[in-house]
Amino acid sequence: MSDAWVAGAVDAGSGEAGPVRPLVAASWRRSVRARVSLEGAARVELDEEELAAYRDGHPLSAAMPVIRELMGTYATDGEHLLAVCDSAGRMLWVEGHPGTLRKARAMNFVAGARWSESAAGTNAPGTAIAVDRPVQVVAAEHFRRPVRAWTCAAAPLHDPLSGRVIGAVDITGGDRLAHPHSLGFVQAVARAAESQLALLGPPERPGGIRLSALGRDEAVLSLAGRRVRLSRRHSEILVLLAHRPEGVGGEELLTLLYEDESVTPVTLRAELSRLRALLGPDVLRSRPYRLAGVVDADFATVDRRLASGAVSAAAGEYAGPLLPASLAPGVVRLRERLADRLRAALVDRGDPGLLADWAYSAWGEEDVVVWRALCSAVPSPQLPPVRARLDSLEAELTAGATGSQRTGAHPRR
Template identity: 45%
Template sequence: MDASTAASDFALRAAHERFTTSPGMPSGVRDLVAESWRRSARCGVPADGSVLPSLTTPARDLRAYRHAHPLAVALPMLREVLGAGATDDGHVFAVGDADGTLLWVEGDTAAIARAERMHFAEGAGWSERQAGTNAPGTALALGRAVQIVTGEHYSAAVHGWSCAAAPVRDPRTGRVLGVVDLSGGPTIATPPALAAVRAAALAAQAEIARAPASQAGDAVRLRALGRDSVLLECDGRTHRLSPRHSEIVLALALAGHGVTGDRLAVDLSEREVPASTLRAELTRLRALLGPRLLGSRPYALLRPVRTDYDEVTDLLAEGRVGEALARYAGPMLPRSDAPVVVEHRRCLEQQVRGAVLGSGDHRLLRRWVDADWAADDAQAWATLADTLPGGSPQRAAAAARARALRLPTTVVPQAGRHAAGLQRCRS
């Protein structure tokens, strides 16, 4: 290390110490670094390096995840462009996903051993919120190539390193797929290193564009009506999702576009959902579905999605009430209390119910009241009685059922509860 480099390194470490001992507006560092330090502090990352990034993905799951990741097709090219040079120069070459999880870490054997001591290893999370200011994490946070040198890292455990990284985007959608990184000694803190990762990211995007597209035209099908968990059909496979994963996938499908983590948390619960809890659920879901289906930044389903909810609403819009009722298998995820599910569940039930009651067709009305979820619908029973011929025993029975359901709740408690629910739906 020459004298000027040593002086610069000393100045950066002094600035870091000032910020960590007297938090405020960082001085003596680039604006990019100062803003990243403030983000890192808000996330609670220890600046003293006492807590290292965690290994977020087990090795068994990581193998399957890497195989399915879009950057896998560009890995041979990236190894040729960056990996060989990293090995020769005593550096580390890494590829991470859009959440900052390192998928591949390769290069000089001694450098890899040093990197592993600070958990810069395959399966570890190096986003800013997990590791503080660092080139892969900050490149993902900003959506552009960055270079972070020695004391600019927020965690003191990384002060002996310099790194340069650039995000890789899907050439078709522009969505960030991951990040490429070079980490090592002083020669990484130079313009050629930053230019190298920029060029590698662009080359990776070109490689992805040339690769055969996956079955992107094949829609994913979701079935959620009358079920406590979603059935997701994709590429000839059917996944029965857990209740929480069902709510997440359904929330993304109903949104029809990408949503932020904060928005998704509000959609899923009226209580505050810790960001770490939501990220963990999405990590597990992505491991199940694969990165080609579940994207992040923002969170979204990356394939066309068709739900049984959509099918029913489309049929109702076309006035095909009988077919809509036949497709309506029941309330959507009836046990879920996720606000977005409750809202759409009530809305669809109201639409179907209104169409059936307004049809004047006694056969549709009979099918409605015969269903478990509408058996206590007093107005539907009364409407059925009105549509049946006078003097019909069925008409008399329907009218009697309607009168019984309208008795006080102390006599027919279930009817009262259902009527209250219907009233809330109408209000």
């Protein structure tokens, strides 16, 4: 069914996809936009030595005993596979029935392979990470032809403190998994794994404030044992104040927040009053506006990692652009500055794994600079699919620039 859709039998622009579930149709569209081929297998990026070192240091290694206890016997007895991947869709563990493991190798469903949606098309673990919700993908709902004999269900795994996605847990097998119980099962396993991580993780600092604003339009604030999802405007205010711990005057904050110069200080004071009621008077102070106590902001952590030269750590902490939908001038400048610094550091480092994480992300799928760097960095056996992606991207950019010039518009950069 996806062949016909990709060929144009279904109008992607209309949003109509016949009997296809909306979640699957949306995933197919993202797969097409990411230039995923209908044929081929996932790319294996980590050899045994690299994989062992990477997963030993990954936070999900602490959850594996619980995941194996809950899923191991079920997977082996049912001729299924249990799999756990990182937030970039790289498989860290693939275990289960020996015969099923052998069959899965034909499509590179193996540890060390990248199964993100942007790299391998619609599949349960990759799509669960992309949409941050549990997902079941049945047979022909998979984007790539070689995967359509399989059925899988996966749920994202979150860091218990920040709430950001750090991976996914998946059950993969045949038609017997095409049942709603499979989805409920992996959801329960994911919740148990997250609970285990919370028990083993460091406690929150008393009086500490944690702000997570990367890769999300609405920031999450962890404060005094509670987590608060903020509105978009409150998210912008807290990002700006976290960036300026010394405080910001009212007039300056107004210019940092609003594109429209006609917005009055009364509007800003009303927003700050609502935010103070939400957080408490001891957290948000005035004259100048500032946050009390130490704020642990995820975007500031990435900035510190870059400043110290820890590029790999910075890339690992980067969950996406800072408040990506925000148009607040001050946030836009922070977002672009951080992304530009990290991109430049990745290109300069030339590490194929780090470059691939960026290139196959939602924010990097059209970043021609990074795709060119990745082409120069990957080993020869892995080059053909990367080269094909880059050629396709450059052709589209050239065509777009030519079309813009014909109509007198500025060429796309």
